[in-house]
Amino acid sequence: AQKVTQAQTEISVVEKEDVTLDCVYETRDTTYYLFWYKQPPSGELVFLIRRNSFDEQNEISGRYSWNFQKSTSSFNFTITASQVVDSAVYFCALIPNQGGSEKLVFGKGTKLTVNP
Amino acid sequence: ETGVTQSPTHLIKTRGQQVTLRCSSQSGHNTVSWYQQALGQGPQFIFQYYREEENGRGNFPPRFSGLQFPNYSSELNVNALELDDSALYLCASSLGPGGPYEQYFGPGTRLTVT
Numbered sequence: 733a734q735k736v737t738q739a740q741t742e743i744s745v746v747e748k749e750d751v752t753l754d755c756v757y758e759t760r761d762t763t764y765y766l767f768w769y770k771q772p773p774s775g776e777l778v779f780l781i782r783r784n785s786f787d788e789q790n791e792i793s794g795r796y797s798w799n800f801q802k803s804t805s806s807f808n809f810t811i812t813a814s815q816v817v818d819s820a821v822y823f824c825a826l827i828p829n830q831g832g833s834e835k836l837v838f839g840k841g842t843k844l845t846v847n848p
Numbered sequence: 849e850t851g852v853t854q855s856p857t858h859l860i861k862t863r864g865q866q867v868t869l870r871c872s873s874q875s876g877h878n879t880v881s882w883y884q885q886a887l888g889q890g891p892q893f894i895f896q897y898y899r900e901e902e903n904g905r906g907n908f909p910p911r912f913s914g915l916q917f918p919n920y921s922s923e924l925n926v927n928a929l930e931l932d933d934s935a936l937y938l939c940a941s942s943l944g945p946g947g948p949y950e951q952y953f954g955p956g957t958r959l960t961v962t
Contacts, residue, residue, distance in 0.1 A: 736890075765948055775936060777891070777953035823890055827948045834948035835881065835904055836940075838890030 734759045734828045736839035744845045745814055753809045753842045755824030761785075763829040766800065766807045767836065771821040783807065814846045850875050852941050852954035860960045861929050869924045869957045871939030879903070879944045880922040881951060882914060885936040897922055898944070926959075934961045 735758040745751045757766065768780040781791065783800050791798045795812045811818055821843045825836040853872045861867050873880050879898045883891035893906035897916035911927040920941070926933055936958050940951035 767950070769953075774955065775958075776955045777938065777940075779950045779952060782950055825890075834879075834942070834944050834951075835893035835896065835906060836883070836891070836951060837893070840888075840890045 734761075734826055734837045736824050736826050736837055738822075738824055738839035738842050740842045741840070742843045742845070744847065746847050747816060748813050749846075750810060750812050751814050751844065751846075753811075753822050753824075753844065755807045755809065755839060757805050757807065757824070757826050759826060759828045761829045765827040765829075767825040767827070768798065768807075768809050769823045769825060769838075771823060771841070773820070777823070780809075811844075814844075816846050816848055819844060819846045852939060852952055854937075854939050854954040854957050856957060857955070858958045858960075860962065863929055863931060863961055865929050866925065866927045867929060867959065869926075869937050869939075869959070871922045871924070871941075871954060873920045873922070873939075873941030874952050877941035877943055877952070878920050879942045879949075880916055880920065881940045881942070882922070882924045883938040883940065884908075884933075885938055885956070887935070891938055894924065929961045931961050934959060 737756045764785045766783045769777045797810045799808045821841045823841045825838045881896040882894040885891040895905040896903045900916045913925045916922045936956045938956045940953045942951045943949040
């Protein structure tokens, strides 16, 4: 079975703090794909990153960075020097390599509130 | 480049009625996926269409059905609405299958069933 767990339901930080959002996934497939999406209050899911299971290199994009560790089945997301505009619900998702449809399996999300 | 659009934005229906939601895919994308997002939950996959054919389905009853048109736009139809169908319905388009490629989402349709 495929499953994504985001144990942190809500996180509240003060602007300029660093914050890490945790994501743990389960899949029996050897090839799979991991994603992070941001959902601001407007409701539209915004794509942030895709990572395949063969690429364990960490990635940095501006204030965002991602840490992928196959050994612990984790794909954590860190925002450095958080800003109020980062306030949103963040979803981690998985596409298992089962062939056929490429359905995203989402976690329940982590609501991040950045206070001024 | 035009993004994914959905209509209507909001909809209120009565239990037992039928509803049709519409989605226009991003320019150049041939695959459309539909998701249901209940309040406080992550989106749940309903089904995906690739070149007018259903290409996978989630754990939703047959009263959830869909179509994809030659221009790759899509419709989601729900018959015999139930109170639990109240949710945000999200459409996503992608270049897939074969990637998998990033799925780009529309703003959603908020459906309320009373």
